[in-house]
Amino acid sequence: MSNIINKFKIDNGKGFSLKDQDAAYADGFEKDDAKDVLTALIAETFDLQTELYAANKYALLIIFQAMDAAGKDSAIAHTLSGLNPQGCQVYSFKQPSTEDYEHDFLWRHYRSLPERGRIGIHNRSHYENVLVTKVHPELILKENLPGIQDVKQIDGKFWDKRYQSIRAFEEHLTGNGTVIIKFFLNVSKGEQKKRFLERIDDPKKNWKFSAADIEERKRWGDYMDAYQRAIQETATPNCPWYVIPADKKWFTRIAISTVILQTLKDLKLKYPVLPKEEKEKLEEAKKLLEKE
Numbered sequence: 001m002s003n004i005i006n007k008f009k010i011d012n013g014k015g016f017s018l019k020d021q022d023a024a025y026a027d028g029f030e031k032d033d034a035k036d037v038l039t040a041l042i043a044e045t046f047d048l049q050t051e052l053y054a055a056n057k058y059a060l061l062i063i064f065q066a067m068d069a070a071g072k073d074s075a076i077a078h079t080l081s082g083l084n085p086q087g088c089q090v091y092s093f094k095q096p097s098t099e100d101y102e103h104d105f106l107w108r109h110y111r112s113l114p115e116r117g118r119i120g121i122h123n124r125s126h127y128e129n130v131l132v133t134k135v136h137p138e139l140i141l142k143e144n145l146p147g148i149q150d151v152k153q154i155d156g157k158f159w160d161k162r163y164q165s166i167r168a169f170e171e172h173l174t175g176n177g178t179v180i181i182k183f184f185l186n187v188s189k190g191e192q193k194k195r196f197l198e199r200i201d202d203p204k205k206n207w208k209f210s211a212a213d214i215e216e217r218k219r220w221g222d223y224m225d226a227y228q229r230a231i232q233e234t235a236t237p238n239c240p241w242y243v244i245p246a247d248k249k250w251f252t253r254i255a256i257s258t259v260i261l262q263t264l265k266d267l268k269l270k271y272p273v274l275p276k277e278e279k280e281k282l283e284e285a286k287k288l289l290e291k292e
Helices: 002-008 031-055 072-079 126-130 137-143 156-175 189-201 203-208 211-217 220-234 249-266 276-291
Strands: 059-066 088-092 119-123 178-186 241-245
Touching (some): 002 241, 002 249, 031 072, 031 249, 059 072, 072 178, 072 249, 126 156, 126 220, 156 178, 156 220, 178 220, 178 249, 189 203, 241 249
Parallel strands (some): 088 119
């Protein structure tokens, strides 16, 4: 477990390079053992989720970012399948609405944060505002920002301020009890091609594919630069990134579950201890029930 945490955790973005990350890495695990390993991890996480809910002190926000076909949806489904759905909430962020554009770029994400005691999953997140918008800066114009009337005005200082806003946003959240886990599922370009072809060839998966996916694939290098810069600028000790190999989905799920489990363990959660008067009331209730 510690090997997975240490290998994939980025808590200081200085010098980080995506080229140093192996998208096919599996840490010595075998696919045949993956199901049993994942089942054990989820079972242990379930117990800690109950303590998280009972303690009502922390919220857990899990962010998933990735290129298309990296396996975000399936990773969420498999790694959280054994948890209590009453304690989880999942938001999938797509293109901003007209209402979203009437507010700052963090507004819709702030509205979707989990309450204390709950686990919130953001499928894509506020990071889209320094990822897809950096590859397609024309999207920034829709925000109708003061002083930005042309793409040429979106310069390095603009992006520096946006990274700063994200760091401040996350620092505020962690200071108020929201624990943040940020996953980047690192799929290789070759594996993405393979999965795209599977979606085209399998009628049951055709709905997952869009012609726009090919256009975005042409900008692969730009997206890698955007992801790398985002991680460099926003990986901190309190809000680290976890760059998870995504070419082998079964290992991706093991790594994600391991990180979530260890994060919950590190909180050292405990069930609330009732005051003396409440304990006495429990004993009285027990006696009444036993007499029935």
